[in-house]
Amino acid sequence: MDYVFPNEENVIWTVMIVLYPYITGLVAGAFIVSSLYHLFGREELKPVARFSLGSAFVFLLFAPMPLLVHLGHPERAFNIMITPHFTSAMAGFGFIYTAYLVLVVLELWFVLRSDLIARAKGKGLIAFLCRAAVFFDLYEDDATRAVDHKIVKVLAGIGIPMACLLHGYVGFLFGSIKANPWWSTPLMFVIFIFSAIVSGISVLIFHYFVVSKINGWKVDIPCVRSMGKYLWGFMIVAVSLEALEILSIAYKQTEEWDVLSRLIEEKLMFSYVVLQFFIFSLIPFFILAVTALFKLSDRMANALTWIAATMLLVQVLLMRWNVVIGGQLLSKSLRGFTSYFPGIWEKEGLITAAVIFTLPFGILYLFHRLVSLFPDVEKTRVA
Amino acid sequence: MRDKRITRRAVLKGLAAAPGLLLLPIGPIRPAQGEEAAGYDWTKHYWGYAVDTTKCIGCCACMRACRAENDVPKGHFRTWVERYRIRLDGQVDVDTAAHDDNFVFREVEGDVAKAFFVPKLCNHCEKSVCSQVCPVGASYTTKDGVVLVDKKHCIGCGYCIQACPYGTRFLNPETHTADKCTLCYHRITKGLLPACVQACPVGARLFGDLNDPNSHLSMILRQQRYRLLRPEMGTHPKCFYIGLDKEVV
Numbered sequence: 001m002d003y004v005f006p007n008e009e010n011v012i013w014t015v016m017i018v019l020y021p022y023i024t025g026l027v028a029g030a031f032i033v034s035s036l037y038h039l040f041g042r043e044e045l046k047p048v049a050r051f052s053l054g055s056a057f058v059f060l061l062f063a064p065m066p067l068l069v070h071l072g073h074p075e076r077a078f079n080i081m082i083t084p085h086f087t088s089a090m091a092g093f094g095f096i097y098t099a100y101l102v103l104v105v106l107e108l109w110f111v112l113r114s115d116l117i118a119r120a121k122g123k124g125l126i127a128f129l130c131r132a133a134v135f136f137d138l139y140e141d142d143a144t145r146a147v148d149h150k151i152v153k154v155l156a157g158i159g160i161p162m163a164c165l166l167h168g169y170v171g172f173l174f175g176s177i178k179a180n181p182w183w184s185t186p187l188m189f190v191i192f193i194f195s196a197i198v199s200g201i202s203v204l205i206f207h208y209f210v211v212s213k214i215n216g217w218k219v220d221i222p223c224v225r226s227m228g229k230y231l232w233g234f235m236i237v238a239v240s241l242e243a244l245e246i247l248s249i250a251y252k253q254t255e256e257w258d259v260l261s262r263l264i265e266e267k268l269m270f271s272y273v274v275l276q277f278f279i280f281s282l283i284p285f286f287i288l289a290v291t292a293l294f295k296l297s298d299r300m301a302n303a304l305t306w307i308a309a310t311m312l313l314v315q316v317l318l319m320r321w322n323v324v325i326g327g328q329l330l331s332k333s334l335r336g337f338t339s340y341f342p343g344i345w346e347k348e349g350l351i352t353a354a355v356i357f358t359l360p361f362g363i364l365y366l367f368h369r370l371v372s373l374f375p376d377v378e379k380t381r382v383a
Numbered sequence: 384m385r386d387k388r389i390t391r392r393a394v395l396k397g398l399a400a401a402p403g404l405l406l407l408p409i410g411p412i413r414p415a416q417g418e419e420a421a422g423y424d425w426t427k428h429y430w431g432y433a434v435d436t437t438k439c440i441g442c443c444a445c446m447r448a449c450r451a452e453n454d455v456p457k458g459h460f461r462t463w464v465e466r467y468r469i470r471l472d473g474q475v476d477v478d479t480a481a482h483d484d485n486f487v488f489r490e491v492e493g494d495v496a497k498a499f500f501v502p503k504l505c506n507h508c509e510k511s512v513c514s515q516v517c518p519v520g521a522s523y524t525t526k527d528g529v530v531l532v533d534k535k536h537c538i539g540c541g542y543c544i545q546a547c548p549y550g551t552r553f554l555n556p557e558t559h560t561a562d563k564c565t566l567c568y569h570r571i572t573k574g575l576l577p578a579c580v581q582a583c584p585v586g587a588r589l590f591g592d593l594n595d596p597n598s599h600l601s602m603i604l605r606q607q608r609y610r611l612l613r614p615e616m617g618t619h620p621k622c623f624y625i626g627l628d629k630e631v632v
Contacts, residue, residue, distance in 0.1 A: 003477035005503075005550030006460045012541040012554060072539015072559030079519040079538055090518035090542050178616060179512070179548035332550040334632055335477060 002336030011340040014348040016066035028167040029200010030056040039156040047220040058360040107155040181256035182327040194238035199316035205309035232288035280315035284308040423572040425527040431593040437626035438587035441500035446484040448582035461564040462504040505564035506620030513543035
């Protein structure tokens with residue numbers, strides 16, 4: 001008979017804690033795409049370079065939101081920086097997050113400085129805000145632009161390990177909890193980094209197509225092709241690692257497999273095996289393989305890439321769900337399981353999650369109204 | 384009259400010192416507040432606990448005493464009693480007295496080979512993983528070996544609840560902070576017994592000072608064979624289980 005410890009009837013980390021690593025993953029992934037252009041000179045990614053950095057910025061702004069909603073005492077949130085307890089991995093959050101936010105803001109500022117100066121020369125509130133943003137210094141020439149470019153390159157270089165740290169740290173939080181056999185694996189750190197990159201590229205492809213469609217822009221084909229190939233490569237690594245993790249436990253048949261196999265069979269068969277692996281990993285894998293290996297019409301290739309990216313966005317969300325919620329369904333008695341599904345209207349429910357996830361897109365739109373995130377886009381109407 | 388002009392040197396000095404101000408709030412973690420009795424010296428004791436599973440009769444007086452003493456919210460438990468019934472075919476049936484701190488009569492299918500009760504509580508581990516993972520130092524171990532939560536400092540993140548291998552912590556729905564057994568710190572620092580130990584009619588729960596070789600607990604631990612819960616976790620629990628069956632996790 002199943003037995004759950006009496007304090008484990010309720011799941012402690014709710015859908016908010018599913019959302020938190022999901023959003024930080026989008027940040028890390030989007031940042032890495034921007035760095036592929038700024039640092040590694042992947043010129044074909046230029047059309048989305050600013051957009052990706054802007055996306056990283058707005059998602060980063062909202063990354064702590066689910067945590068604040070979740071905390072029992074959000075008004076004490078700054079205790080994590082005022083009295084950090086450094087034996088805890090979580091104590092690093094405030095510092096890692098702040099450092100990364102400063103870096104992204106700085107990089108964005110240097111990337112946008114020319115545009116801000118151009119907007120600052122007009123009249124009105126927006127122009128005044130732009131003047132304030134560049135500290136009322138409107139001078140620029142080729143030399144200043146070259147310096148800006150150099151600084152952006154350096155910041156992008158520092159940003160990559162920091163993006164990995166920000167998101168790998170989230171994986172480490174779970175992977176280091178030895179009390180939970182579903183979480184406790186050193187692979188978790190790496191899995192989180194790769195799945196972050198997958199989700200970041202996916203959200204950029206998804207959003208780029210949507211924005212282009214709404215505005216009647218023609219998407220940049222080499223850019224989309226390149227992102228599709230990167231997505232294919234990174235998703236192969238991410239899904240392989242996810243599969244390796246469970247296969248190694250299953251193959252070793254250690255004591256914990258007894259209960260983990262039951263967890264998969266009884267609780268996670270649909271969300272983990274059917275959805276995460278078979279539908280939302282295998283299908284995008286084949287789709288992206290087809291777009292990468294075969295010569296297709298642009299229209300067909302675009303459609304397939306968008307479908308694969310959208311599916312992978314869901315795949316990573318499912319992965320977060322199966323890790324965060326799946327691990328908590330397993331009782332520490334190792335004899336039974338609890339259950340969880342978020343309510344719609346409750347404080348940590350689906351509506352709150354949807355609002356937190358949607359807001360960054362709105363802020364990104366406002367941001368785009370201020371300074372164009374697609375300066376080089378070919379604004380030709382699709383015939 | 385003093386020259387009050389702001390010089391470049393003074394500004395630079397100030398700027399150089401400014402980052403130091405950021406470090407000011409990062410002070411030592413606050414010690415226990417408001418739990419121990421006045422005049423109590425926590426360096427003179429090292430508290431431990433033992434459960435004699437061969438004696439427990441499953442009356443759950445301990446659970447009711449704990450709830451009354453510590454105002455534990457309904458549906459949450461600082462301590463509980465588990466009932467094990469192991470059938471002849473080896474199947475294990477476990478439940479707990481979660482219904483109003485009493486066991487509900489429930490028959491087990493098949494023949495029962497052995498049955499026993501196991502009281503559970505915080506293990507007050509020597510290397511407590513809950514204190515380790517607390518990001519703000521609100522969960523901490525006192526010098527006399529008791530793991531406590533500073534409710535005025537806890538942010539309610541739940542990390543300690545996830546990290547505890549024994550499921551003994553919960554998020555208090557009234558204080559919105561982590562909650563757990565304190566070994567009735569407010570009582571033991573006055574020389575009293577924890578409420579559960581006081582209430583146990585058969586002496587299945589034992590409490591004492593591990594620093595004192597002549598304490599009842601120290602003597603029992605010298606004489607009896609005991610086990611720890613999940614020793615592979617490396618937490619070094621200070622709750623010792625006498626006569627524990629291998630099925631108990």
